[in-house]
Amino acid sequence: MTQFEHLKAVVFDWAGTVVDHGCMAPAIVFQEVFARRNVTVTVAQAREPMGMAKREHILAVSRNPEVADLWQQAHGRACTENDIDEMYADFIPLQMEVLKDHSTLIEGAVEKASECRARGLKLGSTTGYTRSLMEVVCPRAAEQGFAPDSVLCADDTPAGRPAPWLLFRTAELLDVYPMEAIVKVDDTPVGIEAGRNAGCWTVGISTTGNGVGLSRSDLNRLSSNDLHERRTEAANRLFDAGAHTVLESVADLVPYLGQVEASLAQGKSPKQMGH
Structure with missing residues (x-):
């Protein structure tokens, strides 16, 4: 050769x-961490920043105008850095579980x-x-x-x-x-x-x-x-x-x-x- x-x-x-x-695997979990906070994120919105480090990915999704509006409606305020940290903390163990079935x-x-x-x-x-x-x-x-x-x-x-x-x-x-x-x-x-x-x-x-x-x-x-x-x-x-x-x-x-x-x-x- x-x-x-x-x-x-x-x-x-x-x-x-x-x-x-x-x-x-990541798309599933990004949707879930927002759903736990009563914000519905579409698959397309969850996938848009794919490839970024995961905390930055969550931040990017939160700044999507439609997602930001839904967050405002659900919480009466904008998404904060503390919210991002909390979602990221949820993301890691959830992603670990999902990855077990998505490593083929x-x-x-x-x-x-x-x-x-x-x-x-x-x-x-x-x-x-x-x-x-x-x-x-x-x-x-x-x-x-x-x-x-x-x-x-x-x-x-x-x-x-x-x-x-x-x-x-x-x-x-x-x-x-x-x-x-x-x-x-x-x-x-x-x-x-x-x-x-x-x-x-x-x-x-x-x-x-x-x-x-x-x-x-x-x-x-x-x-x-x-x-x-x-x-x-x-x-x-x-x-x-x-x-x-x-x-x-x-x-x-x-x-x-x-x-x-x-x-x-x-x-x-x-x-x-x-x-």
Whole structure:
């Protein structure tokens, strides 16, 4: 198998990219923590900030104008920082429980990770989950055959996505540089923005991710027209965030890595290349 010479690492997101088809686990819990305070949050509202660190995600949902109005009606005042802290405190144990049933690997993740390693690439990973939450996910993923060389979480750096710090720290842990020798794979716009901010190549994942937001079984029940519409909308959001390319699934990744290798061999950089 031909080894990559210029490309050195791939950094994967977790939920919606390599585990939890449709990124179901966080959406369920974000809705629940608001429901416990008599505020009904739609699935779309719960998913909108996906990829951020989870406290920042809750804060972003609370600032959605419609959600803010519902909070005002329910509580007679605006949502406060103390409310955010209380919801976040509820979120962590709830998410831990839900994750036990939402850590199944997405089809193709193990095979493509193995192929990347066989071609000389190091494998990193970053996530909006905290370290305590990943202590639930990582062992389950490893049992299924997916164990990247590094796992960095939202609480490992001063700021999560779209800041580039998780990717810079990953590069340090993997001993990989320059940043243009790294491909970031993510199903959320803020994850793509983080990749661009770090100077990496960025690959958006549409069908299995948060943008489409459906489990595999629900996805299979869609009509071809509905599926095309959802995929296109998800892909457009990822392209708008700066993705160099968008794929339906991580299972489609390796051929694009070959294109990146060819671009690097020609002296091209992520900053020079649009989608």
